[in-house]
Amino acid sequence: MESVRGEHIAVGTEILLGQILNGHAQAISRAFAEQGMFLYRHTAVGDNLERIVDALREASHRANVVIVTGGLGPTADDLTREAMAAHLDRRLIASETAEREIEAYFAGRGRPMPEENRKQALLIEGGIHLPNPNGTAPGQYVSADGVHYFLLPGPPLEMNPMLVHHVMPKLRALFPREQVLVSRTLHFCGIGESSVDEQIPHLLSGSNPTVAPLASEGEMMLRITAAAATVDAARQQIAPIEAELRSRFSPFIYGVDGDTLPVAVGRALTARGETLAAAESCTGGLLSSMITSVPGASAYFLGGCVAYANPVKERVLGVAAQTLQSHGAVSEATAIEMAHGVRELCGSTFGIATTGIAGPDGGTTDKPVGLVYVAIAGPDERRAFRLQLRGSREQIRLRAAKQLLWRLWRAVERSPQSP
Amino acid sequence: MESVRGEHIAVGTEILLGQILNGHAQAISRAFAEQGMFLYRHTAVGDNLERIVDALREASHRANVVIVTGGLGPTADDLTREAMAAHLDRRLIASETAEREIEAYFAGRGRPMPEENRKQALLIEGGIHLPNPNGTAPGQYVSADGVHYFLLPGPPLEMNPMLVHHVMPKLRALFPREQVLVSRTLHFCGIGESSVDEQIPHLLSGSNPTVAPLASEGEMMLRITAAAATVDAARQQIAPIEAELRSRFSPFIYGVDGDTLPVAVGRALTARGETLAAAESCTGGLLSSMITSVPGASAYFLGGCVAYANPVKERVLGVAAQTLQSHGAVSEATAIEMAHGVRELCGSTFGIATTGIAGPDGGTTDKPVGLVYVAIAGPDERRAFRLQLRGSREQIRLRAAKQLLWRLWRAVERSPQSP
Numbered sequence: 140m141e142s143v144r145g146e147h148i149a150v151g152t153e154i155l156l157g158q159i160l161n162g163h164a165q166a167i168s169r170a171f172a173e174q175g176m177f178l179y180r181h182t183a184v185g186d187n188l189e190r191i192v193d194a195l196r197e198a199s200h201r202a203n204v205v206i207v208t209g210g211l212g213p214t215a216d217d218l219t220r221e222a223m224a225a226h227l228d229r230r231l232i233a234s235e236t237a238e239r240e241i242e243a244y245f246a247g248r249g250r251p252m253p254e255e256n257r258k259q260a261l262l263i264e265g266g267i268h269l270p271n272p273n274g275t276a277p278g279q280y281v282s283a284d285g286v287h288y289f290l291l292p293g294p295p296l297e298m299n300p301m302l303v304h305h306v307m308p309k310l311r312a313l314f315p316r317e318q319v320l321v322s323r324t325l326h327f328c329g330i331g332e333s334s335v336d337e338q339i340p341h342l343l344s345g346s347n348p349t350v351a352p353l354a355s356e357g358e359m360m361l362r363i364t365a366a367a368a369t370v371d372a373a374r375q376q377i378a379p380i381e382a383e384l385r386s387r388f389s390p391f392i393y394g395v396d397g398d399t400l401p402v403a404v405g406r407a408l409t410a411r412g413e414t415l416a417a418a419e420s421c422t423g424g425l426l427s428s429m430i431t432s433v434p435g436a437s438a439y440f441l442g443g444c445v446a447y448a449n450p451v452k453e454r455v456l457g458v459a460a461q462t463l464q465s466h467g468a469v470s471e472a473t474a475i476e477m478a479h480g481v482r483e484l485c486g487s488t489f490g491i492a493t494t495g496i497a498g499p500d501g502g503t504t505d506k507p508v509g510l511v512y513v514a515i516a517g518p519d520e521r522r523a524f525r526l527q528l529r530g531s532r533e534q535i536r537l538r539a540a541k542q543l544l545w546r547l548w549r550a551v552e553r554s555p556q557s558p
Numbered sequence: 559m560e561s562v563r564g565e566h567i568a569v570g571t572e573i574l575l576g577q578i579l580n581g582h583a584q585a586i587s588r589a590f591a592e593q594g595m596f597l598y599r600h601t602a603v604g605d606n607l608e609r610i611v612d613a614l615r616e617a618s619h620r621a622n623v624v625i626v627t628g629g630l631g632p633t634a635d636d637l638t639r640e641a642m643a644a645h646l647d648r649r650l651i652a653s654e655t656a657e658r659e660i661e662a663y664f665a666g667r668g669r670p671m672p673e674e675n676r677k678q679a680l681l682i683e684g685g686i687h688l689p690n691p692n693g694t695a696p697g698q699y700v701s702a703d704g705v706h707y708f709l710l711p712g713p714p715l716e717m718n719p720m721l722v723h724h725v726m727p728k729l730r731a732l733f734p735r736e737q738v739l740v741s742r743t744l745h746f747c748g749i750g751e752s753s754v755d756e757q758i759p760h761l762l763s764g765s766n767p768t769v770a771p772l773a774s775e776g777e778m779m780l781r782i783t784a785a786a787a788t789v790d791a792a793r794q795q796i797a798p799i800e801a802e803l804r805s806r807f808s809p810f811i812y813g814v815d816g817d818t819l820p821v822a823v824g825r826a827l828t829a830r831g832e833t834l835a836a837a838e839s840c841t842g843g844l845l846s847s848m849i850t851s852v853p854g855a856s857a858y859f860l861g862g863c864v865a866y867a868n869p870v871k872e873r874v875l876g877v878a879a880q881t882l883q884s885h886g887a888v889s890e891a892t893a894i895e896m897a898h899g900v901r902e903l904c905g906s907t908f909g910i911a912t913t914g915i916a917g918p919d920g921g922t923t924d925k926p927v928g929l930v931y932v933a934i935a936g937p938d939e940r941r942a943f944r945l946q947l948r949g950s951r952e953q954i955r956l957r958a959a960k961q962l963l964w965r966l967w968r969a970v971e972r973s974p975q976s977p
Contacts, residue, residue: 157587168576423850431842
């Protein structure tokens, strides 16, 4: 039984100039992965006949499914049809169906079809026309020498519906007994990728399910992927791997799949009917911004204070002048008083705080750039943590915020859940 | 004189599964285009030795510059180093410099270097180590058979600085140009791209200098690019174009080149010795986070309040209960009282405020999603502005913050500068 070996080719000089992002590569990869199919390569080439033909020829040697996006417009720059005809050594033939469809598209807008759009109705000899209700560029499907080619228009609002309604059903029909591929992603914070990896070499070297580490800024993920005859069977293969990972790394696994730290924190607070307020110095609003990026955050996030200047720390958060004088703004004592102060100010269950040196300037030998204290004040206890972070100003701020959110998530999870 | 024929290869199965977007292809294309260099192809392949080697071999037949991103991590999945060694038939040699750099990275976090990270210090024989201050994966440069290869780490916060500080300067040295290409970018806010474009067709159709519009979230840029024998001559070609644009669009042009709205606001405040505080409802910390993303922002930004819940608006910012009752939290009156309140609270020259409905839920017929009031309170006046914004929650928050920063920039610029 043959399985899909797919490739995507994006055509368009604007992609190679960096003027637009090649989002189709991601959209098509996702649609394939959901069906247990796989793209083995993405390519982007410019609006140049020879280079498009080269890309098609190379892909045809490796793949049995080639999806091409872009280059189907009406201008002299749009060369995908011509390149495909040259690659297969076939003629381009005017399609009456396609021509009527383009005329109807213009008629619906009260305009006659411009002569130059007639070019868009040219079909590769032996090809099948794929209707495009959202634009003037019809798609095409053509099969040659065991390779299935799909040509789709570049504008996302035209390409995406055609992918869903024409390409994926056709591929499911062409490759009927493909196994399903099911993935589950576990999100880690508070532990380094290498520390995780060195504990699970036996999982990382497995072939079905596979376990793949993915690094992200200040956190990491492990993706477990199983191939099986049914979704249920694949899930049963994933379950014991997930159970082993949870038994090893439970305190560090804050979520699965689409979760983020702010989502995990919000879910833990909501389950207990608890609320949160934030006091920020070095993160300067970033922490609150991450928390409030989650729709519905107003149910548990009351607000907070960006206390950049010391007088604001004193006046708004009630940090003692004595604390600032003897310990400094960047200190465990200040962090704890900030967290406590914002909790009192907003009347929340938990108060959290950051104070540190994000750089690039302002560091000293005692308190170097990257030194950040984060604190959590709850109903039962107040705790501060000392972090020494590396990287740019942006990285230090983001990593401090994530480290604090992870510790908050743990603190909330440990508190009793309301019935 | 040889010109650059560049290609980019992204390595990572997560890209082919559609889990992450191949943003590096765009970033590198843009950096090349700014230097008058060009990428002729983007390729993405998975974490598979043979396929990476194939991609390198193919690129080496077409290109004289190949930039590879990803696959430099410490795990068994990270195969870019090995693939490059196989492609060039060279050995991998432990680099003491790279090893010390990785050890220092871990030492800075108070940890010994895990054994598996030693692999990251392996350098292609004859290659040059490119330092990565923001992570554990050093980059590499190696030249062979007329092709210049650059291997860069996958995480964007590591890759981007290395592109700017190591790759582009090296390429400028390797490919000196007869003509220099000089660009100047003007940053616009408060005016739409089509309104700008329709006033300057004669500039947009020019060939030297060229004027290219670049859209960005909530703002736009015009990039003027001139080619000439010397930098001075190119600048003289740019000057009259810039003068014309400034005479047409002066209130909307807040900055040039690397400027951002927070940078422009900071510069205007600093020049006058003035200070700022921010009160945020719908932007939830994003506005303060943008302001404090600028190094040295503590010189003019005192702090502020994220007043998500109404009691926080009343208690911390002194918004009258009567105002909230009769006008609602999302109103001109509330915005003005928030801006005034945060100015008093922090003792700053200017206070700014946002209150609105970022969505996706919470909209009504009277106050739909995207309705945002922003306000500025200064020494002389208090003003609010009603915005009706479109897009996702994230877009509405970002656009509201930018619209307010642009109005603040104008308000500060109009106030007298201290001598």
